[in-house]
């Protein structure tokens with residue numbers, strides 16, 4: 001039977017995913033969270049007409065003939081309005097952000113005036129309405145300015161503050177428990193014994209998850225035994241994690257216990273093994289409310305699978321609308337050979353080109369163990385199953401990797 005396609009596997013990962021419940025979060029902590037409800041403004045901005053400049057609030061009719069000499073009858077600073085209507089021949093000293101009284105219909109900037117004791121001489125014509133920000137020019141009470149599912153930017157935070165929200169309803173962040181498996185793994189800084197290697201995968205995967213707004217918990221390393229793997233899976237369930245991500249032990253070897261232990265715990269497998277390179281032995285399923293992503297152990301495979309499947313799952317659980325990676329056009333920077341049955345994601349370098357499309361040059365060696373090549377890559381070139389050979393300069397489809 002042919003292996004499940006990448007598209008079908010992604011659809012299976014996202015099937016039935018609902019955004020996590022909402023929680024209030026202080027504005028200061030809301031950056032990059034996902035808004036759970038439409039946000040109507042609680043106020044009109046500006047609430048009344050305000051001066052955009054330092055100068056004099058006047059009646060336009062009084063300065064129809066220039067120069068005009070007006071009596072200054074008071075002063076309006078930001079936050080200090082004045083209940084005093086202008087009569088013919090009068091002006092009010094006003095500063096930026098000051099409330100423009102109804103009786104004034106223009107503001108003359110002070111550079112166009114000369115002060116003479118209690119009087120001001122207006123030397124330049126100023127059109128009616130000039131230098132006045134009308135009430136509501138930015139937004140009005142009730143206007144929905146930020147929609148549900150918005151991924152909140154820095155500018156959204158100031159806007160929400162201006163709308164008078166001290167906190168915002170956002171979706172809870174997904175929690176990800178990460179488990180490494182393998183008797184050969186030791187932590188960075190250790191002196192590896194014969195045949196041992198340094199655990200590396202989890203560092204990129206947790207950073208990737210956190211970069212997408214998830215909370216990541218490190219469950220450490222489970223030895224290659226049924227008991228150790230089962231115990232770690234139980235710890236993940238007890239932690240209440242929304243997603244369990246495992247690395248390694250996903251293949252068909254005698255020491256690959258992840259699938260077996262998950263099945264013994266009652267996981268409903270959605271798929272195991274897909275038409276993907278790197279990452280064929282990837283697994284996905286559900287264990288009660290917890291979603292499980294079983295990643296292959298090879299460092300590149302684990303990262304590419306997490307990038308392709310864990311990231312959209314985090315985004316969907318977070319309530320984001322922009323769940324999918326952007327697939328963009330590029331030009332091949334080198335020849336590529338015909339592809340086989342698995343959809344391939346070639347690690348590539350990206351360079352800008354003069355005609356606008358970037359040039360994606362697949363890195364020479366594509367083995368799924370090569371961390372050095374993965375770290376040097378800036379994009380993935382997508383090669384569909386059985387794609388024919390293609391030459392340098394031909395169009396291709398890429399997904400950019402995160403550069404942070």
Ligand SMILES: Nc1nc2c(c(=O)[nH]1)N[C@H]1C(S)=C(S)[C@@H](COP(=O)(O)OP(=O)(O)OC[C@H]3O[C@@H](n4cnc5c(N)ncnc54)[C@H](O)[C@@H]3O)O[C@H]1N2
Pocket residue numbers: 180181182184185197198199200201202247248249250251252253256278279280281295296297298299301368
């Ligand atoms: N007979 C077959 N053998 C293999 C197949 C297959 O279809 N038939 N698939 C191959 C493919 S493709 C992959 S990918 C790997 C994945 O296997 P596992 O998920 O069981 O991975 P492990 O054997 O546990 O580890 C593979 C490799 O990666 C190293 N590793 C594991 N975890 C980490 C970690 N956290 N940090 C750094 N490196 C890690 C591990 O030491 C191994 O060298 O299976 C192929 N075999």
Ligand code: MOO
Pocket residue numbers: 276277278279280281296298301368369
């Ligand atoms: O599919 Mo495996 O991930 O090539 O090494």
